Amino acid sequence: MTLNFRALASADDADGVGSFAVAGAPDDSDDLARRTGFKADLGALLHRAEGSRPSICVGLGTTPDLRAVRTAAGALARALQHCERVAVELPVVDGESTESVARAVAEGIGLGVYRFVAHKSVAPSLAMATIDIVHADVESSARGLAVAAAMIDAANFARDLANETPARMTARRLADVCVSLAAEHGLSVEVWDESRIADERLGLLAAVNAGSVEPARVIRLEHLPEGATAHVVFVGKGITFDSGGLSLKKPEWMYDMKGDMGGAAAVIAAMAACADLDVGIRVTGIVMATDNLPGPNATKPGEIVAARNGTTVEILDTDAEGRLVLADGLCLAGELAPDAIIDVATLTGYARVLGTHVTPVMTNDDALAHAIAQAAAVTGERTWRLPVLDDLVEALESPWADLRNIPDPDDAGTTAPAVFLRHFVGDRPWAHLDIGETGFAAKTFGETVKGCTGVMARTLAEIARTWR
Numbered sequence: 001m002t003l004n005f006r007a008l009a010s011a012d013d014a015d016g017v018g019s020f021a022v023a024g025a026p027d028d029s030d031d032l033a034r035r036t037g038f039k040a041d042l043g044a045l046l047h048r049a050e051g052s053r054p055s056i057c058v059g060l061g062t063t064p065d066l067r068a069v070r071t072a073a074g075a076l077a078r079a080l081q082h083c084e085r086v087a088v089e090l091p092v093v094d095g096e097s098t099e100s101v102a103r104a105v106a107e108g109i110g111l112g113v114y115r116f117v118a119h120k121s122v123a124p125s126l127a128m129a130t131i132d133i134v135h136a137d138v139e140s141s142a143r144g145l146a147v148a149a150a151m152i153d154a155a156n157f158a159r160d161l162a163n164e165t166p167a168r169m170t171a172r173r174l175a176d177v178c179v180s181l182a183a184e185h186g187l188s189v190e191v192w193d194e195s196r197i198a199d200e201r202l203g204l205l206a207a208v209n210a211g212s213v214e215p216a217r218v219i220r221l222e223h224l225p226e227g228a229t230a231h232v233v234f235v236g237k238g239i240t241f242d243s244g245g246l247s248l249k250k251p252e253w254m255y256d257m258k259g260d261m262g263g264a265a266a267v268i269a270a271m272a273a274c275a276d277l278d279v280g281i282r283v284t285g286i287v288m289a290t291d292n293l294p295g296p297n298a299t300k301p302g303e304i305v306a307a308r309n310g311t312t313v314e315i316l317d318t319d320a321e322g323r324l325v326l327a328d329g330l331c332l333a334g335e336l337a338p339d340a341i342i343d344v345a346t347l348t349g350y351a352r353v354l355g356t357h358v359t360p361v362m363t364n365d366d367a368l369a370h371a372i373a374q375a376a377a378v379t380g381e382r383t384w385r386l387p388v389l390d391d392l393v394e395a396l397e398s399p400w401a402d403l404r405n406i407p408d409p410d411d412a413g414t415t416a417p418a419v420f421l422r423h424f425v426g427d428r429p430w431a432h433l434d435i436g437e438t439g440f441a442a443k444t445f446g447e448t449v450k451g452c453t454g455v456m457a458r459t460l461a462e463i464a465r466t467w468r
Contacts, residue, residue: 003113004130005106005149007141008087011132016083017055018076020069020091021046023062042068043075043446056080064093066104067380071446073108077128078444081113084127090135098137102144103151104380105133107458110152111447116163147465150276151379154461155454158269162259162439162452166241171209171217171289174238174261178219178268178287185275192218204313204324207305209290211245211298216290218332221271223283223464230281230467233333234271234460237322237345238264238289245318246294247301259452260322262439263344264289270460279464286332288325292318304401307331309424312401320405322347323417330424340368340429342463343421344456350413351436358382359438359456362418365429372431375462380447381455383433392419 023040032038038046040059048055058076060068069091080086088109093101109131117123135141161169161177175191182189194215197206202218209216219238239260243249249257264287271285299305303315305324308331313324322345333341351360359376361383363369369385376383395407396419403423407416418432438455441448 003110003128005145006130006132007102007138007145008132008134009136009138011087011134014083014085014087014132016053016080016086017050018080018086018088019057020060020072020089021057022060022064043072045075045079054080054083060091064091066093066096066100066378067382069093069101069104070108070111070380073105074112074447077109077112080128082125082127085130085132086128087132087134090133090141098135098140099144102133102135102141103148106131106145106148107151108447110148111155112449114156114159114449116160116451118164147277150273151458151461153276154269154273154457157272158262158265158454158457159452161265161268162262162454164258166258166291169240169258169261170214170291171238171240172215174240174264174287174289175217175219178221181268181272182221185272187271187275188222188224190220201306201308202328203306203308204328205288205290207299207303207315208245208292208321208324211293211295212291213295214291219287219289221268221285223271223274223279225278225280225282228280228282231284231336231338232281232464232467233284233286233336233338233341234267235326235329235333235341235343236264236267236285236287237261237326237343237347238287239292239322239325240289241291242319242321243293245292245321246298247317247319248294249319256440259440260346261289262346262435262452262455266344266435266454266457266460269454269457270464273457273461274464277461277465281464281467283464284336284338286329288329290325292321307424311403311423314398314401314404316404317406320417323420324405326421327424330421330430334425334428338428340365341425342372342431342433342460344433344435344460346436346439347417347434348414348436351434353414354384354437356437356441358384360384360386360414360434361431362386362388362415362434363431364388364422364425365431368429368431371463371467372459375459375466379458379462381459386415388418388422389415392416396420
């Protein structure tokens with residue numbers, strides 16, 4: 001799905017027209033709005049017709065911001081998806097530039113009409129092809145649309161990866177995708193096979209992979225512009241399917257586990273966006289890819305395995321596998337001596353404490369926390385910082401090894417894993433983004449589409465784009 005966005009001062013010959021309205025500012029002369037009860041609540045639609053051409057107004061709610069603009073634009077896009085060419089008038093958002101608003105509108109549209117149809121015998125139709133963003137300041141709109149195009153491609157590509165079936169998106173297939181992606185976007189790429197994984201002492205990744213007939217892969221992508229002085233590393237959890245291993249999940253908990261590589265998908269997609277946006281810093285993406293299955297050679301609860309840095313880990317719960325593969329990945333990231341490391345993972349169901357629309361952030365660095373919050377505010381992918389408490393260190397101590405992979409008692413379900421991960425980054429600025437709940441959507445609303453969401457792909461790219 002490729003949409004063509006254009007910045008124009010006017011577009012009178014479009015097949016469909018879209019506009020925005022703010023709640024609490026009724027137009028008494030608008031008889032249709034009065035008779036239909038349209039109050040301009042966020043995402044509410046008012047359908048009109050100009051002859052045979054649909055004209056749809058979408059509500060922004062009472063206090064519109066860029067997040068509301070994206071949400072409203074997603075609803076608007078689906079209402080106009082059967083029009084080949086659509087003209088959308090930019091709303092005014094207090095305190096925001098035309099460039100920012102144009103970007104938000106375009107992202108809402110591009111994300112809102114996404115669909116994964118690879119296995120549909122008859123794919124649902126999408127006539128929409130060209131979207132004219134209408135505003136007098138064409139130059140500013142065009143700048144916003146240029147950024148939006150890369151961000152839309154990234155988020156939707158991440159969705160495609162995570163929505164693919166586990167038999168079709170194995171670790172080897174994911175590596176092949178990354179090799180092709182690198183060639184297309186001018187990234188460097190390196191793939192480690194099972195022999196190299198053993199040679200590099202990635203014991204925790206190998207332990208998670210032990211029950212599978214599919215070999216694991218480590219994938220490293222890099223964007224290295226000339227003259228780059230800063231370096232950020234993204235690490236993604238790439239569990240292509242998670243059964244829980246021998247600590248088997250309930251069947252109903254496995255339904256969405258093809259998307260347990262959502263963190264890896266976000267990292268891979270963000271790397272493509274960094275290249276497309278020609279960000280000025282060095283960015284490295286490390287993906288730890290395997291499935292987690294209960295085969296005859298699967299790691300047993302109680303086994304002790306050494307990570308790359310020599311730390312021994314008692315694996316008490318094989319369904320707490322994400323933190324294991326990330327630990328090896330964080331060791332690799334730290335050896336690059338970057339300015340910051342950010343890992344992204346569908347790590348815990350406990351992350352639902354913040355609901356399904358807010359991603360928990362845990363970090364050892366206030367400046368990095370601020371950079372993530374700033375980027376998330378721009379992309380509309382909401383985050384909230386949780387503490388990484390030293391009080392939990394003792395709960396992760398093992399009588400038999402250096403660490404255990406679940407705390408005793410097994411509480412602090414989202415923050416205890418962050419304490420575990422912190423052990424593998426040393427004193428490097430680091431943050432952990434747990435997309436265990438935000439990585440999946442049970443229903444479509446605004447720019448969010450049911451299925452795997454591609455969350456954090458845009459925020460990672462925005463962090464790199466605006467790094468100081």
